[in-house]
Amino acid sequence: MARILIVDDSTTMRQMVSFTLSDAGHEVTEADNGVKGLEAARARRYDLVITDVNMPGMNGLDLVKSLRQLPDFKFTPILVLTTEAAQEVKSRGREAGATGWIVKPFSPEVLLTTLKKVLD
Amino acid sequence: MSVDLTRFHESFFTESLEGLDATEAQLLALERGVREARGGASPGNDEQLNAIFRGIHSIKGAAGSLGFKAIADFTHHVEGFLDRWRKATTAVDTAGLDTILACVDHARALVKAAKDGQAFPAEKSAELLSRLSSLGSAAGNRYRIHFQPGAEFFRRGNDPLKLLRLLADLGELKATVDVSAIPVSGAIDPEACYLSWRLELSTAAARAEIDEIFAWVRDDSRIEIEVEAPREPPRSERRGADRRQGDRRMGGRRGEDEAGAELRTDRLHVSRDKIDELINLVGELVITKTMMKQMVQALDPASATRLEAGLGQLERNTRDLQASVMSIRMLPMSHAFGRFDRLVRDSAQRLGKQVRLEVSGEASELDKSVIEKLVDPLTHLVRNALDHGIEPAAERVARGKPETAVIRLHAEHKGGNIEIRVSDDGRGVDPERVAARAREVGLVGADEAVSVERACELIFEPGLSTAETVNELSGRGVGLDVVRKNILALSGGFAIDSQPGRGMTFVIRLPLTLAIIDGMLVTVGDESYIVPLAFIVECLQPEASRLKSIAGRGMLVEVRGRYLPLLELGRLTGSSGARPFAEGLLMILEAEGNQVALLVDALVAQEQVVIKSLESNYRKVPFIAGATILGEGRVTLILDVASLVRAARE
Numbered sequence: 001m002a003r004i005l006i007v008d009d010s011t012t013m014r015q016m017v018s019f020t021l022s023d024a025g026h027e028v029t030e031a032d033n034g035v036k037g038l039e040a041a042r043a044r045r046y047d048l049v050i051t052d053v054n055m056p057g058m059n060g061l062d063l064v065k066s067l068r069q070l071p072d073f074k075f076t077p078i079l080v081l082t083t084e085a086a087q088e089v090k091s092r093g094r095e096a097g098a099t100g101w102i103v104k105p106f107s108p109e110v111l112l113t114t115l116k117k118v119l120d
Numbered sequence: 121m122s123v124d125l126t127r128f129h130e131s132f133f134t135e136s137l138e139g140l141d142a143t144e145a146q147l148l149a150l151e152r153g154v155r156e157a158r159g160g161a162s163p164g165n166d167e168q169l170n171a172i173f174r175g176i177h178s179i180k181g182a183a184g185s186l187g188f189k190a191i192a193d194f195t196h197h198v199e200g201f202l203d204r205w206r207k208a209t210t211a212v213d214t215a216g217l218d219t220i221l222a223c224v225d226h227a228r229a230l231v232k233a234a235k236d237g238q239a240f241p242a243e244k245s246a247e248l249l250s251r252l253s254s255l256g257s258a259a260g261n262r263y264r265i266h267f268q269p270g271a272e273f274f275r276r277g278n279d280p281l282k283l284l285r286l287l288a289d290l291g292e293l294k295a296t297v298d299v300s301a302i303p304v305s306g307a308i309d310p311e312a313c314y315l316s317w318r319l320e321l322s323t324a325a326a327r328a329e330i331d332e333i334f335a336w337v338r339d340d341s342r343i344e345i346e347v348e349a350p351r352e353p354p355r356s357e358r359r360g361a362d363r364r365q366g367d368r369r370m371g372g373r374r375g376e377d378e379a380g381a382e383l384r385t386d387r388l389h390v391s392r393d394k395i396d397e398l399i400n401l402v403g404e405l406v407i408t409k410t411m412m413k414q415m416v417q418a419l420d421p422a423s424a425t426r427l428e429a430g431l432g433q434l435e436r437n438t439r440d441l442q443a444s445v446m447s448i449r450m451l452p453m454s455h456a457f458g459r460f461d462r463l464v465r466d467s468a469q470r471l472g473k474q475v476r477l478e479v480s481g482e483a484s485e486l487d488k489s490v491i492e493k494l495v496d497p498l499t500h501l502v503r504n505a506l507d508h509g510i511e512p513a514a515e516r517v518a519r520g521k522p523e524t525a526v527i528r529l530h531a532e533h534k535g536g537n538i539e540i541r542v543s544d545d546g547r548g549v550d551p552e553r554v555a556a557r558a559r560e561v562g563l564v565g566a567d568e569a570v571s572v573e574r575a576c577e578l579i580f581e582p583g584l585s586t587a588e589t590v591n592e593l594s595g596r597g598v599g600l601d602v603v604r605k606n607i608l609a610l611s612g613g614f615a616i617d618s619q620p621g622r623g624m625t626f627v628i629r630l631p632l633t634l635a636i637i638d639g640m641l642v643t644v645g646d647e648s649y650i651v652p653l654a655f656i657v658e659c660l661q662p663e664a665s666r667l668k669s670i671a672g673r674g675m676l677v678e679v680r681g682r683y684l685p686l687l688e689l690g691r692l693t694g695s696s697g698a699r700p701f702a703e704g705l706l707m708i709l710e711a712e713g714n715q716v717a718l719l720v721d722a723l724v725a726q727e728q729v730v731i732k733s734l735e736s737n738y739r740k741v742p743f744i745a746g747a748t749i750l751g752e753g754r755v756t757l758i759l760d761v762a763s764l765v766r767a768a769r770e
Contacts, residue, residue, distance in 0.1 A: 068275070074311075077277040091339060099277035100336030117282055117336070 002047035002119050003027045007037035007063060008081065009055045013104070017050060020108040021115075034058025038066050041073060048118055049078045050102070053089050061096040068097040077118035125186050132186055133235045136179045140228050141458065143175035147224065148461045151217050165212070172220075173202045179227065190240035191230045194249070198223045201252045208327025208347050211261045219251050221462070261323060262348040263330060268316035270340035275311055278337055284317065286333045291323025316342075395448055402438075402445045403636060403730030407749055409438050410727065414752060442636065442728075449489070453531040453540070454482035456491050460502055464527060467506045474513050474524040475506060481531040486538050490630055493610055494540070497603040501542040501626050502527060504600065509546030509624060519621065521545065534629070537654060543625035549618040551575040576616045580604050608762050613712045637731060639758060641724040641750070642707070645695030648756055649720075650729055650748060655761035657708040657715065659723060664702050677717045679708060685768040688719045692743060692764075711765040718764070731758060743767070 004026050008014045011032070018028045029046070031037040035057045041049065049067060053060035060080050067073040077099040082089035090101050102114055150168045176199045183191035198220070204210040226241075226248055233240050265287075269280055287293050295317050302314040321330070327347065334343050413431055416424050457479045468475040486494075510516075510525040517523055530541040555570035558578050564570060570578070580600045607614045612630035631637060631654060639650035666678040667686070676683040690698025698704070699721045707718045729748035734741055734757070745760035 075274055075277055077279075094276065094336070094339060097276050116286055117333070118277065118279065120282075 001025050001027065003029070003045070005029045005031065005037065005040055005046045005049045007031045007034060007049065007051040007055070007060070009033055009052065013052065013081070016108075017111065020111055023108075024112055034060065034063040037063050041067055041070060045072050046076060048115070049073070049076060050081065051078065052081045053086070053093070061092060061098075064093065064096040064098050079114075079118070128186060129235075132182050132188075133231055136182065136191075136231045137228060139175045139179055140224050140231070143172050144221065144224050144462055145458055146172045146175065147217060147221055148465065150212065151214075151465075154212050154214075154217070166206075169202070169206045169212070173199065173206050176202055176227070179231075188230075188234050190242065190245065191227070191234060194223075194230060194245045195227060197249050197252060198227070201255070208261065210255070211347055216255050219248065219255060223248050223252070261325075261327075263319075263321045263323070263327075264344075264346045264348060265319040265321060265330070266316070266342065266344040267319060267334070268342035269313040269337065270342075271312050272340055273313040273337065280313065280315065280317070283333055283337070284319070287319065287321055287330070290325040290329060291321055294320040390448075398445050399449070399636075400730075402442050405438055406442060406636070406728055406730060409434055410750070411752060446487075446636065447485070449487050450485035451488045451491055452482060453484050453486055453491070453538075454479075455488075456486075456495050456498055457482045457529050457531070459495070460498070460527075460529060463499065463502060464506065467503065471506060472512065473506070473510050475510055476524050476526050478526055478528045479530075480528070482529075484531040484533055484538055486531075486630070490610060493606065494628075494630070497606045497628070498529075498540070498542065500600070500603045502529075505542065505544035505546060505624075509544040509548070511547055537629050537631055540628040540630070541625055542628075543623060545623040548620040548622055548624045549575045549579060549616075550620055554578050572618060572620060576618050579616075608712075613762065615713050636728060637758075639727055639729045639748075640707075641727050641756070642689070642705075642720040642722065643724055644689045644693065644721045645697035647693065647695045648724065648750075648754075649689065649693075650727065650756055650758040651707060651709070651718070651720075652745070652758065652761060653726065655709045655711055657710050660706045660708065660717075662701055662704060662706045662719065667701065677706065679706075679715075679717060682715075684708065684715050684717045686717050686719060687764060687768050689759075690719070690721075709761050709765060711762040714765050714769055716765050716768040729756075729758065 004021055006014055006017045006021075006028060007030075008017070009032050014030050014032065018030055021028045029040055031040050033055050034051070037049070037051060038058065051060040051063050058066075064078050064080065067076070067078060078097070080089060080093040080098045080101045081104055082093070082101045083104050093101055099118055100114075102111065106114075146168050150165050150172065153165045153168065176195050180192055180195035180199055183189075183195060201210070201216075202220070205212050205216070210216065226244055230240055230245070267280070267283075269278070273280070284293070284295055296319075298316045298318065299314070301316065302308070308314075327345065330345060331338075334341070337343075409431070413435070416427050416431055419427070460477055460479070464475055464477040505527050510527070511519070511521075513523045516525065526545050528541065528543045530543075532539055549572065551570050551572050551574070554575040555564060555568075555578075558564040558570065558581070559566060563578060563581055604614050607628050607630070610630055612628060614629075615627040616624065617627070618624040631652075638653040640653055640656060642649055642651055660679065662677070668676045668678065668683065670676055673685070675686040677686045678684075688698070688701075689695070701719060704719045704721055705723060707720060709716055709718055727750065729750075731746040731748060734744060734747050738747075741757070743760050743764050745758045747755055747757050750756050
């Protein structure tokens with residue numbers, strides 16, 4: 001069981017991820033923009049952060065950079081959500097300090113398989 | 121409205137056959153890569169696999185559109201198998217390579233059958249396809265992976281152990297960690313990753329699944345993945361060493377091959393008639409230019425000066441235009457050399473010999489028509505080397521030679537000629553064996569001694585073959601004499617160098633093009649002739665004192681201490697009014713390594729002449745290679761120096 005923070009302005013996406021991960025036995029916290037995500041991260045530790053890139057206020061890449069500044073998130077896996085069309089997000093995400101990416105749309109199975117790369 | 125597709129057929133046939141040649145070359149390069157990988161180097165064969173796949177894929181597409189169902193169906197299945205190679209779900213191994221090469225051959229046969237309107241050999245298609253499907257079922261690849269995480273690895277939240285665990289989920293994983301990069305001093309950055317891993321993974325999983333595991337970290341880590349062919353038996357050390365040496369030499373060549381294959385797709389298909397017409401027109405232009413130049417020379421010098429300057433310009437432009445048009449017909453020698461990879465591989469396999477082909481100078485360009493006429497003679501020489509020259513491995517070892525024999529093909533430009541060498545490190549011409557065989561067929565008297573040089577001449581005699589058994593490669597006793605005849609017909613020269621026990625070399629020298637030559641216009645009596653410049657060594661004033669008459673061998677002339685046979689052009693051609701010896705001029709001509717002195721009246725000028733075939737316009741004339749039209753419109757004959765030299769020596 002892991003504590004996971006999901007940051008996405010799309011309610012559908014947030015709920016889909018949240019539902020899948022809770023169902024797999026993880027504890028999920030939701031935030032609907034980058035600023036709120038950063039606040040949540042300051043409040044406590046997480047084993048994994050999943051964030052969208054295009055969000056109002058603070059975008060996902062800035063969130064990744066800010067998270068990496070926090071001592072508790074220095075080595076925490078952070079995944080960015082991207083689309084096939086936005087290939088450059090993969091490398092930009094890595095540069096910002098992200099651990100990897102998940103390409104939208106994805107099935108619950110793919111999500112869980114992907115998380116094996118970062119969770120026990 | 122129905123569209124007539126048949127007009128696309130011709131280009132489909134040409135393109136498909138070219139595509140199959142390119143695919144075959146890629147397959148052979150891939151095969152070398154696979155062998156090399158076993159020697160420990162990285163194959164890096166993705167590009168080759170893609171090129172091979174594309175090659176078959178385009179034939180499939182075109183065949184389908186043009187309604188050649190048998191070709192489309194067959195290539196579709198081959199493509200399916202190649203896709204498994206490409207995705208690494210099936211390892212590239214010898215069995216697969218053999219089958220795919222056979223499929224390429226068969227595809228070629230299918231295209232040819234379509235071209236000739238013959239029935240498609242359906243049974244053969246079915247047999248090959250069942251061979252392919254039986255290959256595919258063999259599961260299990262071995263991957264060798266070198267994984268060196270980048271410096272930022274941990275700082276981006278990645279975990280090498282989790283990735284290794286995912287790999288282990290795919291099959292059997294053997295991991296060796298390399299800790300040598302950990303600094304010994306206290307200057308360790310605790311956040312950096314100093315470890316790297318060598319992994320061996322046996323799995324039925326596709327390469328893509330492995331790539332997916334490393335996807336996030338691929339860009340900032342060092343990851344090398346090699347697929348190993350699982351079914352290959354281990355080879356002995358010694359052969360390994362030989363092979364590596366050979367493959368290293370091949371290394372550069374493979375790069376060129378790939379470049380060549382890429383270039384081949386960027387080609388315009390133009391009918392040969394159009395090109396020939398262009399060349400003919402340029403030829404006419406050359407003649408017109410020469411004609412005008414001669415007319416200007418007859419003009420009053422004052423008014424001619426400016427005209428002459430203009431003509432000079434025209435002359436340069438014509439020369440450039442001619443060179444550029446001629447180059448359209450030029451193809452790199454790799455077109456001829458390319459096919460020998462396969463020939464050597466297959467024949468060596470069949471003969472149970474170990475042979476490596478080394479090719480150099482294949483970028484040298486040569487007129488397409490010459491290349492085409494060269495293929496058969498070269499094939500014969502290579503087969504000759506494989507069959508007669510190269511010893512079985514055991515015999516080679518017993519003689520202290522490397523087990524793997526080498527056949528070398530080399531081409532290079534020398535002046536206006538191209539020189540092509542076919543050499544091997546086999547047994548060479550054995551004078552005793554040749555002598556024995558020559559006595560048997562009565563070419564040599566019972567007591568006559570046979571030197572190496574004489575043996576080298578004898579092997580060109582029709583009916584003389586020293587192979588103990590006749591087989592399908594060569595050894596039917598027709599061969600080298602035909603080869604020499606064909607080369608001479610291209611106004612080329614042929615020489616041979618044999619070192620008994622150490623190998624032999626055939627040297628072929630050819631003009632770069634058959635269409636236009638540089639020639640010397642000479643006169644004898646009231647006639648004039650063109651002597652191709654390539655054969656002229658020098659011209660001398662004759663001295664009566666140097667003339668010797670030898671009973672039964674005609675006249676000889678002493679030139680720098682050597683006695684050369686004297687040929688009098690006036691006498692040969694029956695011209696009236698030829699000058700006597702002392703007032704004429706001696707041209708020293710060389711062909712096939714032999715020299716003669718040709719007596720003419722005078723040299724007139726050096727000319728570029730367009731060769732017109734005498735055979736197709738009139739009939740074959742002894743000692744005449746062709747005809748040309750001179751500037752003033754007069755038809756002049758071109759001497760066939762090679763046949764003159766040969767006649768003089770007989």
